[in-house]
Amino acid sequence: MSDAQTLRPKAQSRFAVVMSELMRRPRAAFGMAVIVVMVFGAVFAPLIMPHDPFEQSFDGLDLMGGPLPPGGDYLLGTDLLGRDLASRLILGTRTSLIIGLVANGIAVILGAGVGIAAGFFGGWTAAILMRFTDLMMAFPALLLAIVLAAIFQPSLMIVALVIAMVNWVQMSRVIYTETRSLAEREFIQVQRAIGSSSLRILGKHLLPHLLSSIVVFGTLGISTTVLLEATLSFLGVGVQPPMPSWGNIIFENQTYFSTAPWLVFIPGLLIVLLALAFNLVGDALRDILDPTLKGRHG
Amino acid sequence: MSGYLVRRLIESALILLGITFVTFVLLYMVPADPARQIAGRSATAETVANIRDQLGLNDPLFVQYFRYLGNLLQGDMGRSYLQRAEVADLIAARLPASLLLMVSAIVTELILGLTIGVVAALRRNRPADHTLMIFSFVSISAPQFVIGILLLYVFAVQFGWLPIGGYGTFAHLILPSITLGFLGAGWYSRMMRSSMIDVLEQDFVRTARAKGLSRLHIITRHVMPNAILPVIAMIGIDIGLFMSGIVVVESVFGWPGIGQLAWQAIQRVDIPVIMGVTMVSATAIVLGNLIADLVAPLIDPRIKTK
Numbered sequence: 001m002s003d004a005q006t007l008r009p010k011a012q013s014r015f016a017v018v019m020s021e022l023m024r025r026p027r028a029a030f031g032m033a034v035i036v037v038m039v040f041g042a043v044f045a046p047l048i049m050p051h052d053p054f055e056q057s058f059d060g061l062d063l064m065g066g067p068l069p070p071g072g073d074y075l076l077g078t079d080l081l082g083r084d085l086a087s088r089l090i091l092g093t094r095t096s097l098i099i100g101l102v103a104n105g106i107a108v109i110l111g112a113g114v115g116i117a118a119g120f121f122g123g124w125t126a127a128i129l130m131r132f133t134d135l136m137m138a139f140p141a142l143l144l145a146i147v148l149a150a151i152f153q154p155s156l157m158i159v160a161l162v163i164a165m166v167n168w169v170q171m172s173r174v175i176y177t178e179t180r181s182l183a184e185r186e187f188i189q190v191q192r193a194i195g196s197s198s199l200r201i202l203g204k205h206l207l208p209h210l211l212s213s214i215v216v217f218g219t220l221g222i223s224t225t226v227l228l229e230a231t232l233s234f235l236g237v238g239v240q241p242p243m244p245s246w247g248n249i250i251f252e253n254q255t256y257f258s259t260a261p262w263l264v265f266i267p268g269l270l271i272v273l274l275a276l277a278f279n280l281v282g283d284a285l286r287d288i289l290d291p292t293l294k295g296r297h298g
Numbered sequence: 299m300s301g302y303l304v305r306r307l308i309e310s311a312l313i314l315l316g317i318t319f320v321t322f323v324l325l326y327m328v329p330a331d332p333a334r335q336i337a338g339r340s341a342t343a344e345t346v347a348n349i350r351d352q353l354g355l356n357d358p359l360f361v362q363y364f365r366y367l368g369n370l371l372q373g374d375m376g377r378s379y380l381q382r383a384e385v386a387d388l389i390a391a392r393l394p395a396s397l398l399l400m401v402s403a404i405v406t407e408l409i410l411g412l413t414i415g416v417v418a419a420l421r422r423n424r425p426a427d428h429t430l431m432i433f434s435f436v437s438i439s440a441p442q443f444v445i446g447i448l449l450l451y452v453f454a455v456q457f458g459w460l461p462i463g464g465y466g467t468f469a470h471l472i473l474p475s476i477t478l479g480f481l482g483a484g485w486y487s488r489m490m491r492s493s494m495i496d497v498l499e500q501d502f503v504r505t506a507r508a509k510g511l512s513r514l515h516i517i518t519r520h521v522m523p524n525a526i527l528p529v530i531a532m533i534g535i536d537i538g539l540f541m542s543g544i545v546v547v548e549s550v551f552g553w554p555g556i557g558q559l560a561w562q563a564i565q566r567v568d569i570p571v572i573m574g575v576t577m578v579s580a581t582a583i584v585l586g587n588l589i590a591d592l593v594a595p596l597i598d599p600r601i602k603t604k
Contacts, residue, residue, distance in 0.1 A: 027432070134309070135316040138587070140579035142542035146564050147321075147572065151328050227441050231546060234443045235561070250443065257447050258455040265451075268444035275439035283435075 021288045028284030034277035042094040050075060051084035053091045054242055058082065067253075067260050077262050079253055088244040089267060095245040096226055096274060099160045104225045106164035108218045111171025116210065118172075119179025120202060130176060136169045145228065149237040159238050163228050170224075171217050175210060182209055212289035219282035223275040230271045246271045306591060310584045317580045318370065321573055322363050330567040336379050353379075366573070375577070376570035378563075385574040389556055393578075395465060396555030399547070400540050402475040404533060407482030412526065414483070415490020419525075420517070422495060430487065437484030442543055446477040446550035463552040474551045478543050482536060486529060493525040527597045534590030541579040 022028045041048065051057075051074070061082040062068055070077040076086040114133065118126040148162040182188060183206070191201045232238030233247025234254075241248055246267040253263035333349040334341070350356055354365065369376060375385035411434075418430040453473060454462040461470050497503065498521055506516045544557035552558075556575050563571035 027435075131312070131316075135313050135320070137538070138313050138317060138580050138583045139320075140541040140576060140583065141538065142545050143560060143564075143572075143576055143579060144324075146545070146561075147324055147328075147576075150564055150567075151324065223439060227439070230441050231443065234441070235546070235549065237564075247441075250447075254443075254447065257451055261451055264444075264447055268441070268448070271444060272436065272440045275441075276435060279435055279439050 018285070018288055022281065022284055025284050025287075027280045031277040031280035031284070034273055035281065038093050038097060038274055038277070041090050042097045045090050045094055049084075049087040049090050051087045053083060053087035053244060056081045056083055067256075067263065069260070070262050070266075076266055077260075079249070079263055080256065080260075085249075085263065085266065088249060089246065089270060092244040092246045092249060092267070093270070095156065095239055095243065096229060096271075098156065099163065099229045099239070099245075100222045100226045100274075100278075102157070103160040103163035103167065103229070104218065104221045106161065107168040107221060107225070108171055108214065110164065111168035112175050112210070112214050114168070115172040115175025115177075116179050116202065116206065119176045120183055120198070120206065122180070122183070126176075126180075129172075133169055133172050133176075136166075137173075139166075141166045142228075142231065145232060146235065146237050149232055154232075154237055154240055156239060156243070159229060159232060162232070163225050166228065167221060167224055171214075171221065174213055174217055178210060178213055179206060182206055212285075216282055216286045216289060219278055219285055223278035223282065226271065226275045226278070303592070306588055310588050313584055314577070314580060318367060318573075318577065319363065321576050322366060323359070325569045325572060326359055326362070328567060328569070332379050332567060332569055335567055370577070375574040378571050379568045380566055381568075381571075385570045388559060388571060389574055389578055392554060392556045392559045395553060396544055396548070396557060398471070399474055399478060399544065399553060399555060402471055403478035403482070403540065403543075404536075406475045406479035407486055408530075408533075410479065410483035411486025412490050412529070414487035415529075416494060416517075416522065416525075418487065418491045419494030419498065427491075431491070434484040434487040437480050437487075440480065442477055442481065442546045443550055445480050446473070446547060449473045449477060450550070463550075465552070465554050470551075474547050474553055477550070478540065478547045481539065481543065486532075489529045489532065490525065493529055494521060497521050497525045531590060531593050531597050534586035534588075534593070537586030538583045541583060 022032060057078075059073070059082070061078065067080050067082070068074055068078045070085075074084050074086065076084075076089065079085055079088065114129050118129040118133075145162050145166050148165060149159065152158045152162070154162075188201060188205060191205055229238055229245065230247035230250075233245045234251045236248070236251050239245035239248050241252060249267045250264050253260060257264045331346070331350075333346045333353065333355060337346045337349055354362060357365075366376070373386070375389070377384055378388060381388065414430050414434060418427045421427045421430075450462060450473060453460045460473055461467075464470055503516060503520060506520050511520075544553075544555055545561055546557075547553065548555045548557035549561055556578065560572065560575040560579075562568075563575065
């Protein structure tokens with residue numbers, strides 16, 4: 001019990017230290033700001049959407065029946081069906097973040113689980129798990145995702161699962177290598193020698209050392225996930241209209257990109273911003289959590 | 299070394315075998331009935347049943363799989379369900395376009411990435427470095443379809459300098475290559491920068507400086523050759539990225555390669571074609587990784603082949 005009491009304030013202060021380190025770096029602070037704004041938009045979407053994102057309004061079309069450009073009553077213009085782009089983008093933030101967090105969460109748990117199991121138990125467990133990982137690495141990821149999405153009728157959760165199935169591999173490789181080298185270190189060998197249970201060694205001695213890698217690659221993974229969701233939705237096998245996602249807004253309007261560029265480039269900009277934000281924060285976290293890399297990254 | 303080579307070759311073959319199995323099982327589970335697709339909407343149930351029988355679709359999964367594998371080992375990838383052609387011929391007809399696109403994208407990303415990396419490393423922690431690194435962050439965060447459509451909008455629609463899509467001349471190749479290489483340019487510039495910084499901090503560089511060699515001579519003759527090799531060795535690993543990228547890029551630009559072939563086949567559930575393209579892509583990825591692993595110890599003797 002006393003362990004937990006002495007550990008807790010220390011863990012909190014470590015979090016605080018990392019956060020303040022993050023905020024001292026301009027790029028990471030920018031990334032954090034973007035993430036905070038997007039999360040805010042996703043959570044309070046129903047309150048801040050200026051119009052109904054599903055309503056196909058006649059006011060939203062010009063006299064020729066075309067979409068309205070940004071400005072005026074519809075802040076960012078309207079799409080081909082006369083729906084308010086700003087409202088659809090705000091609701092789309094939800095889609096992107098939910099898929100980003102759910103898909104990446106599953107990928108992190110699966111990847112870290114496989115990596116730890118293979119690295120810690122070694123032998124046949126490692127051989128089988130890592131050969132399977134090799135197999136997944138050699139799969140053309142996007143083709144696999146498209147085929148999976150085509151098999152299962154794409155819904156929000158299926159898209160998240162498909163992305164997780166494709167994205168866990170990277171994490172498992174990193175964690176496997178790290179666990180294997182940790183498992184050979186003295187402090188783990190000592191625990192084995194004094195007869196600690198595997199579960200205790202894993203939870204109390206290995207996991208804390210792996211946490212920084214999991215945090216770093218987990219953060220960078222969100223960016224990959226956001227991009228993959230956008231790509232699947234752009235190809236029409238991701239999130240299905242009328243539910244808006246930044247990718248499928250571009251999918252729906254891409255043929256008109258020369259006459260209604262805002263319908264493609266505003267959602268495009270949002271995708272880049274969100275992916276960029278997680279990349280910047282993830283990269284800064286790597287810098288902060290891995291002292292051997294200090295100052296090496298740009 | 300030869301023992302290592304043999305082991306890696308066997309491993310690669312096993313990985314490909316595993317991929318045939320996983321892909322086959324996945325496609326077996328596709329709910330759409332291929333026989334119905336071939337027969338068309340107005341076909342009678344009898345016709346559909348006949349086609350099912352002809353294609354052997356009523357056989358158990360494992361019988362179908364081993365039949366496919368047996369044919370594959372003889373170089374026969376089967377016939378397309380919807381186009382009256384052998385899958386191998388369809389792929390062979392599309393492959394040159396995709397290879398051309400990939401090679402020119404690799405050239406683009408290396409030129410862009412290495413240049414940015416070198417300049418950033420030499421201007422380390424100065425404004426130029428910060429700007430270039432922000433650019434590289436943006437390039438790894440931008441989806442390829444957004445970059446593709448943006449380039450089309452600016453250079454084809456607004457300025458009218460380049461064709462809006464299609465295939466045939468050098469002008470058609472420019473935008474797709476930049477789009478496909480853009481992501482890689484970001485990764486290579488970051489790798490090149492940190493590789494340069496590594497080498498710049500080594501003792502032999504200090505020695506060269508102490509001998510009074512010019513800065514240009516040190517950088518071009520001593521630093522860059524050492525810094526570039528480990529970065530170039532990564533190309534093999536990138537094949538996977540390209541295989542995903544061509545599906546998107548070929549679809550945006552109407553480029554008639556295997557990415558577009560795969561995309562059309564997926565939409566119409568043309569299973570033999572999907573299988574074929576997946577196998578060709580997987581083989582390319584496995585070969586790329588193999589070459590990268592074999593080349594690495596040649597470039598850096600400190601990497602031992604175990």
